[in-house]
Amino acid sequence: MKLELGLIHVTDVQFGPESKIEGSVVYLNEEEIKKIVLEDETIKSVKLDIARPGESVRITPVKDVVEPRVKVEGRGGVFPGWTHKVDTVGEGKTNVLKGMAVVTTGKIVGFQEGVIDMVGEGAKYTPFSKTVNLVLDIEPVEGLKQHEYEKAVRLANLKVSTAVGELARNITPDEVKVYEHDTIMEGIKKYPDLPRVGYVLMLQSQGLLHDTYVYGVDAKQTLTTMIMPTELFDGAIVSGNCVSACDKNPTYIHENNPVIEELFAQHGKTLNFVGVIITNENVYLADKMRSSDWSAKLCKYLGLDGAIISQEGFGNPDTDLIMNCKKIEAEGVKTVLITDEYAGQDGASQSLADADVAADAVVTGGNANVVVHLPKLDKVIGHIEYVDTIAGGWSGSLQPDGSIIAELQVITSATNEQGFNKLSAR
């Protein structure tokens, strides 16, 4: 399975009379974008804004971040099951607007999450301080329940990202990256002497606004299965998360899964990248046992020598992480885990809710309880009043001078557990 990603490097996004891409600038007609969002009758209004790296701008509360892409050649379209009909993606050519993102905000739930600062201390921690962000601030109609609101906002982002991606359909990319995934047989023949490495991608599925979708299917309702790595690059996995921003994967990170990128980079050189197993993180014990049993079974069946396991979220899913680790190691498959930590503000508490001696190789995205002081920024896109109640904030987090004292937890993707960042802890 071969996918060519054509990267179009975007340096700016501007509103203008006509939606188009010229050079490295994306121009968008504001009314056209609004019209797409307002097709949904559960949405009352939408405000558009643009936030650029280095600007004194804070976006909060952030719902999701999506990278606009368009399928140029091959089956299906991006975000299958949502903005395109269900059809297997991951083959052919896809153009990517690299350097920009579509960010959604709004008064989403009682405790809505996520801060993106485009400058200063907070900007060091979020990857989305480095992208030019088209921000949709979405207001629902009266009386809409939180989960209906979440769905409306999720769809609005996917639709807008698809429409913006369409602008890149006929653009010649600045850079082309080729990802070729061998079948099981091809891999064995081509690289008989290389260690066989797989990736166990854990998907948040605790429910109640902790959800992930695969080809439109709620991951809660899935059994552990396999997906081709290039399918993710076409938006096969979409985030439905609203809670605890630092270590939930926005759709953007699924589209750019860093473990998959790094395994492709080593494929055929130091290892044989065999495949990706996706498994959920449901709250019931029976589900946890079944899902981790299946992860281990598939690792064994694929004849893996090693498996990298990435977690999503914290607390309850720590048990899924450790179950996966123990059972996969018990099959003789060596594991490396990627997680993050909740070691208390002083770093002295226990980092995970579960532990096992089998987990002897762990990469961490850092301690999310660490307190950061974010300076007042000139402009806020969204709703600053929620800072005191988001996960990682407390009564008084929002200071009288407009600065914020809160845990790192509040910053979107700060301690990402797919290893997207350089932050770590010891």
Add this chain to the structure above:
Amino acid sequence: MYRIVHYINQFYAGIGGEDHADVGPAKMPQVPPVSKAFTAAFKGEAEVVATIYCGDSYFAENTDKALNEICELIKAENPDMVIAGPAFNAGRYGFAAGNVAAAVKAQLGIPTLTGMYEENPGTDYKSKTIIVPTKNSAAGMRDAVAKMAPLALKLAKGEELGPYYVEGYMYTGIRKNLFEEERGAKRAVDMMLKKLAGEPFITEFPMPNFDRVAPNPPVADITKAKIALCTSGGIVPKGNPDHIESSSASHYGKYDIEGVQYLTSETYQTAHGGYDPVYANADPNRVLPVDVMRDLEREGKIGSLHRYFYTTVGNGTAVANAKKFAAEYAQELKADGVDAVILTST
């Protein structure tokens, strides 16, 4: 020239062995050879200006008193840092050295360092001071001084030490964030390649010893038992009067439910930020089942429901905090004659 104070036991002070271990703390008239060995290793940048000793038995039998006396003696010397030991595998010396180093750091705010063998019980203090691993006997003195002196000098200068595996001290268990050269995914693949090749690698998070609690025996007669409800699901009186945080809770609440037959959406809500609050807010009994407990009480299936419930938010809350909350209110529950507790999550 940085000023360093050295803490040692009666043996290294030249007073004697086990038979002299009951001597109390004092300052030596002159610094002994073991302290001079450190001064020599500082190469003119720092000096051991005073050596304080105490008998190991005296310390073990009068720990609090000894600590106060030793802290006073150390404070009077106004040092930039304090070295204790090395204690090698001497258990009581290790206990004293670890204790002194931890107390001086905590009470006087002066950086401290000690050294001992990895099986010395004094290593229990490794989260409270810097402990350098040494050999198991005094034959390892030269090696211990060579390892401890550079770290002592850094601490005296007020510098932050690098990670334990770079600087060579014992893992403290205190987690500190840092930025790596490579992103996490790359580090994971590199670690995997090393693990597969059987090469050494360093995990970024050593797994802790887990605190497993054995279940209590069943309640003998549930129909007579007074039962309390406790929750980490964040159920609080409407308006969250004590401002329990939606995540990383710093405190818990205790609320009176005398006469309350069931919780309503007008009077109770959840403060928890880790789940969609719609269903919990619509019917808070879903998380804190007061309604069912009252039914059971009326039907005589339980003795009674305790008058107070205890509540906090489990979302991202440090285990150390959770433990502290429970240790506190468990005493109250015991004092109130509660026989059993039902703990609910979310």
